[in-house]
Amino acid sequence: MTRAGSDLAFRVADQLKIDGPWDVYAEHLARYEIHFDGTHIETVRGPITIDGYGIRVLRKAEDQMGVGYQASADASSSGISTALADAEATARHARFPARAVVLPGSAPRALSDVEISDASLADRPREGVDAYVRELFARFEGRTGVQPSFGSVRATVGETTIANSSGLATSFRHTSVDFELAVKASGGPEGRPPGEYWVTRFQRRLDPRELIADADNWCQRAKDVRVAEAPPAGQIPVVLPAYVLSEIVPPVVGFRLSGAAQLRQMAPEPGTMYGTELVSIDNDGRMPWGGESAPVDDEGTRTGRFALLDHGKTGGLIYDALHAGAFDRTSTAGAQRLGDFGRRAGSRFTSRPAPGPATLALHVGTGGTDAEVIEAVREGIWVEQFGWAFPDPTSGAFGGEIRIGYRIRNGRLAEPIRGGTVGGLVLAAPGTPSLLNSVVTLGSTATLSDSLRAPTIAVNGLTVAGTT
């Protein structure tokens, strides 16, 4: 196998010598990780080097399209030939209801017009991860009764290259960081069992300065877990911050408002009210540092921003080139390669493209600061973290156990709560209760969490199932 690198898709494309349409998507990734138990380094990893590509061929089959795809890490001449043969073989048996597929044409060779690459991290990844972990440990020095129990920082520096039969040959660089930390609170005279606050984050940048404020919050959450009581039960106003919404909204909205759902008769008609008038959501592939932002989508179409929900009404749907071809539409730069288990499972080149959300932007409202949203709610609960919210793109349902939250009493955050579940539908047709058609307040400022930028929202009508 030859040494793969940032021109991998171009080199593979040069060898294809076949009729179009076809495309090649390739990645060169280097991952650097530190895993720790307490403040002891347990494993240092890296570089974890991944070089791979996927060849897609699109072949007419009567009035449909035969789509063949093969991913490989073997970039030798024979490896490329084998991958191409596999792709052509699967295309002969595959059928997709598109009469034609239009792949994107030329684009600049190197794209850098969307901020998704942390230059400092890209230049010195090992040193960057080392410094981050040192700073993290420093944030816990001198604290009594609160310490990290384990965690990891996994930074990836990558370059994606895409080429196709329409003459596209483009590339862009990106960085990402998966961060996990369990903060444990224990000891003290009260004899209560220890409490833990589990932090998981996906972000594009690695900035140790963020830890200064974060560590105090995490420690307080871990302490609060120890004294939390069961939540009240019933239909209670619920306040959800952006970092909780980011777990729930993108998987469901991103599928149900896509060409893939339309093909399966699951997408709403345009102009249907699927949220309150307060709710507007954009699909924004160019949002700086967004988890699913990039200069082009995973087929090489230049990204942009458009409305999925406009004041509650459904707007456009998300299309990749293939699904656009099924509905005589044009791609909305909605091609994503997320694999069977999502991005964190591995590399995007292993999966063929399908419609998926870019970074989503839930518009801010007029509800003010978090404190003002809470004040407006008066009585209810604030969910700080679910164990897991189990979003189900097909049914639209979600629901999870409250890992840590707070009662809202007299318009202020009160005692911590834990246990019980909060659940319902994320979005639903008019007349059916759902998260988005029960939003009563949106805060005035938005924060980015993974692939959602959103304000804190208050919702009436979700069911809270307590444990008592």
Add this chain to the structure above:
Amino acid sequence: MSELLDSEDRLRGALRRIERHTPFAEIVAERSLGDSVRLDRTSVSPRVFPRLEGAAFRAWTGDHWAEVASTGLLAEPIDRAAEALIGLLPEGAGARPPPGEPTGGEASYTTAPPRPMEDLSIEDRINFARDWYAWATTVPGVPNTTVSMGFFSDERLYLNTSAARRHQRVSRVFASVVPIAIEGGRVQYDALVRGAIGGREVLDYITEERVHDVARSARAMLSAESPPTGPITVLMDPSTTGTFAHESFGHGTEADQFVRERSYLRPILGSMVGPEFLTIADDGAYPGGWGGIYFDDEGRRSQKNLLVDHGRFTGVLHDRVSAALLGGSPTGNARRADFLSREFVRMTNTYVEPGDWGLEELVKEAKDGVLLERCTSGIEDPLGGQMQIKVLRGHRIEHGELTTLVSSMALSGRVLDVLRSVRGVGRADAFEIDPGFCGKGHSDMLTAGTGGSYMLTSAAVGPA
């Protein structure tokens, strides 16, 4: 793409170079193959799985593990990885070995099913999928069904500086039929899923009768009532019982959590945690079990480990280091999701052993409550001792009888409370090991089997 064993000499050469800089090093090389067919109302998608191969190299620095990995098994990526690993090892790393004993010796195992999947042509597989699709969509109100089936073969070679050599090839077959019912903008579905180590015989489970049943269930879900909320008597179906075993006494018994002082279970090892008829095991050698392995990624043979033995919490799952630090023995549970992922203590096939109750008897015993069916997922809280499980559907139990169909629910509760409340476990005729994937945290997904029969207990439920 070369054969995995073609790279063995190169890997051994790299290991010899690394050995000069460390008291212990090991290599896990992997090559995966497989293919699948996915079919629904509008499309047919045959797929050959990514042709991936590569190796992870791990060595002891004297204080912690250092590790590198790379795709590719030719000389260049192997040499590059070996040099990178040596660069991570400090001078004098040879002074102190890692905790625990290394494996040695040689062994090799390969799945040899009587009817290998490879014998089925792609046309045959598509025809299978078309039949299943047709069976499901003959049910009125089910306009679409997603059918998937396929196999993957995971081949691994383990070598270490203590002369161990392990070679294994595990072949897994999976199939799923997911009928989708749609009405007035509402979407509901149900799922018939099977997966196991083996060959075509795994597909025999997908019968016309079972597909009709699951399609009718998807249609009925459109008119399902809301589930009950709050604390209630719950009867778990086999899929839910299996996930309960996994989330309750699975993750909490992974001994790396003990080393981190992150398991609420550590102080109660040896205590009674449930009724005497309750036994929970993790068994990497369970015949055909989806999460099975012949060896773990430290070269140890997989085995059956009793976690709860007749109500008493008796065992935990170890890798080399956790066993050494906690005075135990390695249990064959050191696993990597793939050659790009690190080793952790992980489960294999985790299950509640069957009891002696029939389903009707358990429903009568429940009197009033809810039957949880078709578990989709779960998550644990190893320190706090909480867990939650999501199911696709259920039935109310009223006056000792199954009554109304109810929609998807999440169960939550304290593991020890749920265990102490167990009142009965179903018979072996309902026992099954379900295929699933498990993460350590939110990442490192790998195959994990979950199993059980019906189980009656109490917990809190709510819509999800």
